[in-house]
Structures are given as structure tokens and as C-alpha cells.
Amino acid sequence: xxxxxxxxxxxxxxxxxxxVEHDIGAAASRPLLVVAGAGxxxxxxxxxxxxxxxxxxxxxxxxxxxxxxxRAANEMTQRAGNVLQRIMGGSAGGVATLPWAGTFHxxxxxxxxxxxxxxxxxxxxxxxxxxxxxxxxxxxxxxxxLTQTAKRFPLKGTCLSIYSRVVxxxxxxxxxxxxxxxxxxxxxxxxxxLFGAYVDAKQEQNVLDYDDLLLxxxxxxxxxxxxxxxxxxxxxxxxxxxxxxxRLQAAIITGMKPGGEGVMVVGDDAQSIYSFRGATVRNILDxxxxxxxxxxxxxxxxxxxxxxPILDASNAVIAAALERHAKTLWTDKVASSLPxxxxxxxxxxxxRWVCNRILEHREAGIKLTTQxxxxxxxxxxxxxxxxxxxxxxxxVKFGGLKFLEASHIKDVLAVLRFAQNxxxxxxxxxxxxxxxxxxxxxxxxxxxxxxxxxxALDAVEAFTPPSKSQGDWxxxxxxxxxxxxxxxxxxxxxxLVRDWYLPHLxxxxxxATVRAADVAQxxxxxxxxxxxxxxxxxxxxxxxxxxxxxxxxxxxxxxxxILSTIHSSKGQEWKSVHVLNVVDGCIPSDMSTGSAEEIEExxxxxxVAMTRAREHLHLVVPNRFFIKQQSxxxxxxxxxxxxxxxxxxxxKHFEECVWITADTAKSNKPMPDSVRMLVRDRARSAWK
Ligand code: ATP
Ligand code: MG
Numbered sequence: 217x218x219x220x221x222x223x224x225x226x227x228x229x230x231x232x233x234x235x236v237e238h239d240i241g242a243a244a245s246r247p248l249l250v251v252a253g254a255g256x257x258x259x260x261x262x263x264x265x266x267x268x269x270x271x272x273x274x275x276x277x278x279x280x281x282x283x284x285x286x287r288a289a290n291e292m293t294q295r296a297g298n299v300l301q302r303i304m305g306g307s308a309g310g311v312a313t314l315p316w317a318g319t320f321h322x323x324x325x326x327x328x329x330x331x332x333x334x335x336x337x338x339x340x341x342x343x344x345x346x347x348x349x350x351x352x353x354x355x356x357x358x359x360x361x362l363t364q365t366a367k368r369f370p371l372k373g374t375c376l377s378i379y380s381r382v383v384x385x386x387x388x389x390x391x392x393x394x395x396x397x398x399x400x401x402x403x404x405x406x407x408x409x410l411f412g413a414y415v416d417a418k419q420e421q422n423v424l425d426y427d428d429l430l431l432x433x434x435x436x437x438x439x440x441x442x443x444x445x446x447x448x449x450x451x452x453x454x455x456x457x458x459x460x461x462x463r464l465q466a467a468i469i470t471g472m473k474p475g476g477e478g479v480m481v482v483g484d485d486a487q488s489i490y491s492f493r494g495a496t497v498r499n500i501l502d503x504x505x506x507x508x509x510x511x512x513x514x515x516x517x518x519x520x521x522x523x524x525p526i527l528d529a530s531n532a533v534i535a536a537a538l539e540r541h542a543k544t545l546w547t548d549k550v551a552s553s554l555p556x557x558x559x560x561x562x563x564x565x566x567x568r569w570v571c572n573r574i575l576e577h578r579e580a581g582i583k584l585t586t587q588x589x590x591x592x593x594x595x596x597x598x599x600x601x602x603x604x605x606x607x608x609x610x611x612v613k614f615g616g617l618k619f620l621e622a623s624h625i626k627d628v629l630a631v632l633r634f635a636q637n638x639x640x641x642x643x644x645x646x647x648x649x650x651x652x653x654x655x656x657x658x659x660x661x662x663x664x665x666x667x668x669x670x671x672a673l674d675a676v677e678a679f680t681p682p683s684k685s686q687g688d689w690x691x692x693x694x695x696x697x698x699x700x701x702x703x704x705x706x707x708x709x710x711x712l713v714r715d716w717y718l719p720h721l722x723x724x725x726x727x728a729t730v731r732a733a734d735v736a737q738x739x740x741x742x743x744x745x746x747x748x749x750x751x752x753x754x755x756x757x758x759x760x761x762x763x764x765x766x767x768x769x770x771x772x773x774x775x776x777x778i779l780s781t782i783h784s785s786k787g788q789e790w791k792s793v794h795v796l797n798v799v800d801g802c803i804p805s806d807m808s809t810g811s812a813e814e815i816e817e818x819x820x821x822x823x824v825a826m827t828r829a830r831e832h833l834h835l836v837v838p839n840r841f842f843i844k845q846q847s848x849x850x851x852x853x854x855x856x857x858x859x860x861x862x863x864x865x866x867x868k869h870f871e872e873c874v875w876i877t878a879d880t881a882k883s884n885k886p887m888p889d890s891v892r893m894l895v896r897d898r899a900r901s902a903w904k
Contacts, residue, residue: 223303224264224267224298225264225268225299228257228261231514231518235250235261235265235514236265241272244475244477245477245480246476246477246510246511246512247509247512248511248513249458249480249481249482249503249511249512250482251484251485251500252482252484252514254486254487254827255519255545256518256520257516257518257520258482258483258484259295259482259787260520262292262456263292263299264296264299265454266279266454267296270296271303274451276313276315277315278449278450278451278452279317279451279454280317280323280452280454281318281454281456282323282454283318283319283456283457284456285758286319286754288456289317289319290317292456293313296314297313316450320468321757322753322757324432324433325753325757327436328424329341331436335436337432340422340636340637340749342423342424342633342637342643342752343423343429343752343756344418344425346376348425349376349425350373352414352417352418352641353372354372355417355641356410356414357410359413360410362410369403370407374397375407375410378393378396378407379407379414380426380427381397381494383430384463384493384494385463385464387463389404390404393407417641421639422639423640426757429757430468434464434467437468437470437471437472443471443474447472447473447474451478452479453478453479453480454479454481455480455481457482457483457487457786457787458503459484459495459497460487460490462494462495462496463494463499466499466502466503469481470507473507475507475509476509479511481500481503485497485501486537486823487786487820488817489786489820489824492817517546518545520547521547521789522549522827522831523549524547524549524551525554526555526826526829526830526833527545527546527547527827529554529826529833529866530823530826530827531544534819534823536819537819539816555826555829555869556834556871556872556873557837557858557867557870557873558834558835558837558873558875559872559874559875560836560837560838560839561838561839562853563797563840563841565875566599566600566836567599567600568603570589570603570794570834570836571600571603571607571609573792574587574777582791582792582831582832583775584609584611584775585775586791587777587791589777589795589796590780590794590796590828591779591782591795591802592781592782592803592805593781593802593805596796596797596802609777610775610776612776612777612778612779613780614781620755622731622734624731624735625738627717628714630644631713631716632710632713633752634646634696636748636752638673638700639672644666645663648663650717650720651681651685651688651689651692652723653682653685654682654685654689658682662676662679665678673697676693676697677693691716692716695712695713695716698712706745706747706748706751707739707742707743707745709748710739714739717735718735721735778790782795782821782822782824785824786824788828790828790829791830792829792830792831792833792834793832795826796836797836797838797856798835798858798859799838799841799857799859800856800857800858800860803818803821803859804819804859805818818861822859822861835870837857837859839855839856840855
């Protein structure tokens with residue numbers, strides 16, 4: 217072996233090192249919990265731990281690494297790889313590919329596919345995304361006669377949320393209704409009937425929804441025979457962001473590893489922001505006593521991310537929480553400037569101001585990719601996006617309109633799903649109605665025939681379409697036959713689908729060119745996957761975040777700004793962070809002013825946003841902002857005030873600035889150099 221190049225572990229502080237070295241060399245390591253504040257190096261410690269385990273002889277194939285997103289899994293694998301590289305030099309090539317790194321849902325999908333035969337699941341199952349699940353819930357509701365009548369039965373989206381909450385929290389329906397959906401209590405009996413029928417429908421159609429991926433995994437894990445078998449696939453189970461896991465996820469861990477051997481989780485109770493999806497900080501609190509042996513607990517209190525003034529302001533916000541989080545972080549990153557609290561007339565001004573600051577930062581050498589703009593809801597960045605486009609500032613938006621929500625992407629994926637699983641009616645319904653002349657009634661007739669036939673393809677070939685559909689129908693049959701024929705090589709399939717779909721796209725949409733580019737992007741993504749199943753599972757569980765009808769993903773080598781919802785910014789960091797609409801009504805959101813707990817979750821959300829910043833933090837407070845309302849009042853502008861989470865007593869932690877109006881701004885303030893540069897560049901590039 218080569219001599220060690222340098223020691224990457226030397227940079228760890230004693231507490232981090234303790235976590236990394238925990239029970240190394242022991243036959244099996246005891247369960248370990250690292251609970252610590254933002255930026256204290258939890259994720260970094262986890263990555264070093266993975267590297268340390270591999271150094272000590274652990275098999276990377278037997279390490280299960282569960283993260284919040286695929287992006288986070290990739291980053292962590294990369295970090296662990298770098299550590300190994302530094303220790304072992306060139307010989308580390310490929311050591312740190314971790315085949316079992318991913319989100320709970322994507323790992324669940326893989327395990328279910330592998331074990332399908334053992335649990336009576338047809339292995340050609342397809343996965344419904346949230347939209348499909350809502351539609352199926354709506355359809356079932358209609359079929360059993362619970363349509364939204366005068367009695368105002370809950371909407372399909374609400375029904376799905378209730379169902380999902382019951383599954384993920386492992387609480388009975390009546391409790392969930394009382395605690396979270398009190399206005400739906402009167403429907404308990406009907407909801408029970410609905411959910412029963414919904415579960416039957418999924419089973420008949422051989423589809424799983426997101427919750428099933430966790431539920432079935434948890435069931436397997438608690439099975440006396442299968443549980444130990446699945447547990448024995450992994451020597452180490454590591455989980456990041458544990459504060460945002462739910463009961464079902466905790467049950468998966470304890471089911472697989474009742475003794476907690478090799479289990480390590482890290483999290484921060486002050487950053488718990490997913491309780492609206494059933495996540496619970498109780499998982500962290502309960503962790504130490506959850507296994508047949510007690511867990512070790514390590515805390516970290518040194519922050520490596522932010523400057524002291526940013527930390528002071530963030531600490532102040534979280535210290536005022538009703539439930540105290542007994543942690544105060546410190547850092548040695550001194551800075552002279554305080555975080556800014558910027559008062560601005562309205563959202564249009566906010567967009568201009570933020571653009572100016574971003575360009576100024578860029579002038580000062582802070583690349584766009586190390587800057588982010590965060591907001592409470594995806595729709596809050598609309599004005600800013602326009603301004604960015606106007607000024608030609610490239611950006612990528614996370615957590616907004618998802619690739620999958622575009623109807624043309626849904627169409628193409630539906631064709632692939634329908635080929636993989638002919639019983640999936642949501643996909644079938646969608647695909648068949650793309651064919652001119654085929655409506656819901658005809659589609660239903662065909663789907664029924666397919667479900668009754670031993671081989672779905674036979675039913676398709678025997679079907680007589682309406683006479684006006686003849687030509688289009690034959691094209692579809694040809695496509696379907698080829699897709700159902702085993703042995704066709706992936707990703708050639710998707711090219712066939714694309715060729716078939718493009719004429720329909722042109723017929724259906726005026727902006728077909730833009731949409732065709734998305735379809736091309738999808739086909740390109742498909743190339744990265746070995747099989748149709750793995751592609752469909754991944755794309756459904758962790759879709760790319762933007763479509764080209766937005767600004768579109770810039771080229772990889774281009775410098776671009778990050779726009780993100782606060783929820784999607786979890787775990788990340790940027791040199792400069794702007795937070796938009798830091799006003800009551802946005803943070804806390806006026807949709808969540810229901811209970812004290814919900815308000816507290818909004819406080820933690822602000823804390824998460826603030827602790828993303830390394831050097832510059834700007835909280836922007838527009839005096840007026842636009843809200844979309846579902847009530848009779850319609851969309852309107854409202855006057856707003858600084859968020860209640862920044863109390864007068866906390867103002868000493870901020871530099872307050874007041875921005876007057878666009879006109880005074882224009883006359884008083886010189887255009888920043890960067891803007892001038894941009895204008896000039898554009899003028900010049902027109903001639904190149
Ligand atoms: P969050 O709660 O936001 O997820 P975290 O606790 O996971 O934060 P990391 O993202 O792991 O924190 O680390 C924050 C920053 O501190 C990163 O830039 C990381 O590289 C750096 N860092 C962590 N530990 C050390 C260390 N011992 N020495 C120097 N830098 C460190
Ligand atoms: Mg982290």
C-alpha cells in the first residue's frame with residue numbers, strides 16, 4: 217500500500233473525531249446519535265465516518281446511506297471518496313462508490329423490486345407520483361359515490377394528505393383527524409371506506425404510491441423472517457437529517473437492526489421542518505432508548521459555516537422558541553458586518569434590490585453559484601425570476617415547478633409505465649386519450665378488456681377502435697407491441713415513444729418546440745439508466761427540478777444563481793444568502809397560523825434559512841406583498857410587517873437598511889459596475 221498522503225481526519229475537532237472513530241475495530245458498533253446545530257459538521261462527520269469505515273475494511277456494498285435527496289447522497293459519496301483519495305492516493309479509485317446511497321423512497325423501491333417475489337408483489341409494479349395518487353384517490357372517491365356533493369366532502373388532495381399522514385405517523389385515523397384535520401372529523405366513516413377502496417385499487421392495478429414504498433419496507437423489516445434477512449444485507453446504516461424522518465422510517469431502522477448495530481444517525485431538532493408530512497423530532501429524542509442496547513450520544517457545538525454575527529442573529533431567533541433547544545453555537549469566523557434587515561416598498565423593488573446586491577457580490581468575487589435566494593413558497597420568486605431574466609442572470613430553481621408536473625413529461629412517462637404495467641389505469645387512461653377519437657368511455661372499455669385478458673397485448677390487438685381513430689390507433693398498437701416485447705434494449709424504447717409522441721405534441725400544444733426540448737432532455741436522462749424500471753423509479757422519486765419553459769438548466773460550466781424554497785435548501789450552504797418576504801403572512805405563512813406548533817415550525821424554517829449563509833445574509837422585508845387567495849377575496853396585495861420572529865430586542869443583531877423607491881433609487885444610486893458590464897457584454901455579443 218502507498219503511504220498516507222495526508223491525514224484528512226486531522227481537521228476534525230475532538231467531538232467529530234469521537235463520532236468518526238466510534239467503535240472502529242469492534243466486532244459491531246453500538247448505535248450512535250449525533251445531535252447538533254446547523255453547520256456544526258454533522259454531514260461532514262458522516263462522510264468521514266463512511267470513509268473511516270471503508271478504511272477499516274467495511275465493504276462499500278454493505279453500507280446503507282440514507283439522505284434527504286439524491287443530490288445529498290451524491291455529495292456525501294463524493295466527500296467520502298475525497299477523504300479516501302487523500303489517504304490512499306490513487307489507489308482509492310472507485311473505492312467509494314456506494315450502491316446503497318439514496319433516499320428512503322428510492323432505496324425502498326429497489327428493495328421491494330428485489331424482494332417482490334417474496335411478498336406477493338408483481339415485480340412489474342409502477343410507482344405513482346403525487347399527482348397520479350391524487351387522481352386515483354379522486355377516481356375511487358367518485359366510484360364509491362363520495363363525490364364532492366353539497367355536503368362538502370374533502371377534496372382529493374386533502375383525502376390523500378390524510379391517508380398519507382395516517383400511514384407515515386402510524387397513528388389511527390381518528391387521532392390524525394382530531395389533531396391535524398379537525399374540519400374533516402365528521403367524515404371519518406366515509407374516509408375509512410374511501411381509503412380501503414383506494415388500497416384495493418392500487419393492489420388491483422399493481423401500482424404503489426410513495427407511502428407504500430416506506431410502508432411495505434417497514435412491513436418487511438418487521439417480519440420475523442424477512443426482517444433479519446434484509447437487515448443482514450447491511451453492516452452499516454447511516455442516516456442524515458434524522459429530525460425530518462417519520463415514525464415509519466424509524467420503524468424501518470429498528471426493524472432491520474433491532475440491536476442498533478452499525479446504526480448512526482445525525483440530526484438537529486432545531487431544524488425540524490417537515491412535521492406537516494408526519495416527520496417528528498420524537499425520533500431523535502427516542503433514538504437513545506430504541507434498540508436492545510443503549511445508544512451513544514455525541515453533541516457538536518462549534519459552527520464552521522457562518523460568521524459570528526450571522527450565528528448570533530440565528531441563535532437569537534431560535535432561542536426564542538417555545539421549546540428550548542439547548543444549544544448555542546460558536547465559531548471563530550469573525551466579521552465586521554452584521555446581517556442586513558432590508559425594508560423595501562414592495563415585491564418589485566425587492567426583486568430589483570436583490571438583483572443589484574447579487575451583481576455587487578459577483579463584482580466582489582462571489583460567484584453566482586455560491587449565492588442563493590431563498591423563499592417560503594415556490595410562487596414567491598415570480599417577480600424575482602422575471603427580473604433575473606430581464607437582466608440575463610442565469611439561475612436554477614429548486615423546489616419549484618417540478619419537471620414531472622409538466623403535462624408533456626407526464627404523457628411520455630405514462631406511455632412507459634403503461635408498457636411496464638398494463639394494469640396501471642391512471643397511466644393507461646392518460647395514454648389512450650392521447651389518441652384522437654378515443655375518450656374516457658372507450659378507454660375504460662379497453663382497460664377493462666386488458667385487465668380481463670391473460671396478456672394485455674392480446675386485448676389491445678383485438679380491440680376495435682372508433683372508425684375515425686383507425687390510423688392513429690394502428691400506430692399506437694405498433695408502438696405498444698414493441699414496448700411489450702421483451703428484449704428490446706433500453707434506452708432505445710424511449711426513442712420509439714418519442715417518435716410516436718411528437719406528432720401528438722404538435723397537435724396538442726402551441727409551444728411544441730419548447731416541450732419537445734423537455735422530452736429530449738428526458739430521453740437523455742433515460743440513457744443514464746440500465747433498465748426501464750430503474751429509470752421510471754428514479755425519475756418518479758427524484759425528478760430533475762426544472763423544465764425548459766422556465767429559465768432552464770444552464771450549461772454546467774456556466775455560473776448560475778440558486779433559487780430555492782427554504783425546505784429544499786436543507787443541508788446546503790452559500791457565501792451569500794437572500795431571504796425574500798421575511799414578513800408575517802409569509803414566515804410564518806398565513807396558511808399555518810393554526811396552532812402554536814405550526815408557528816414554531818415556521819420559526820425553525822427561518823432558522824434553517826438564516827443558517828445557510830456563510831458570509832452575507834440579507835433578510836428582505838417588503839412593505840406590501842402579493843398573495844394568492846383561494847377565498848372570495850381573490851388575489852390581492854396586502855400590507856405586511858416584519859416577521860414576528862425578529863423581535864425589537866433582536867434588532868441589535870441586524871443592520872437595518874431602508875430602501876426608498878425606484879425613482880429616488882435611480883437618481884441617487886449609481887448603476888453597479890456589474891450591470892453596466894452586462895449591458896455592454898450583451899451589446900457586444902450581438903455582433904459576434
Ligand atoms: P446542517 O445542519 O445545515 O446540515 P451540518 O451540521 O451538516 O449542517 P456540514 O454541512 O457538515 O454541517 O458542515 C458545515 C461546513 O463546515 C461545511 O463547509 C464543512 O466543510 C465545514 N466543516 C465541518 N467540519 C469542519 C472541520 N472540522 N474543520 C473545518 N471545516 C469543517
Ligand atoms: Mg447537514
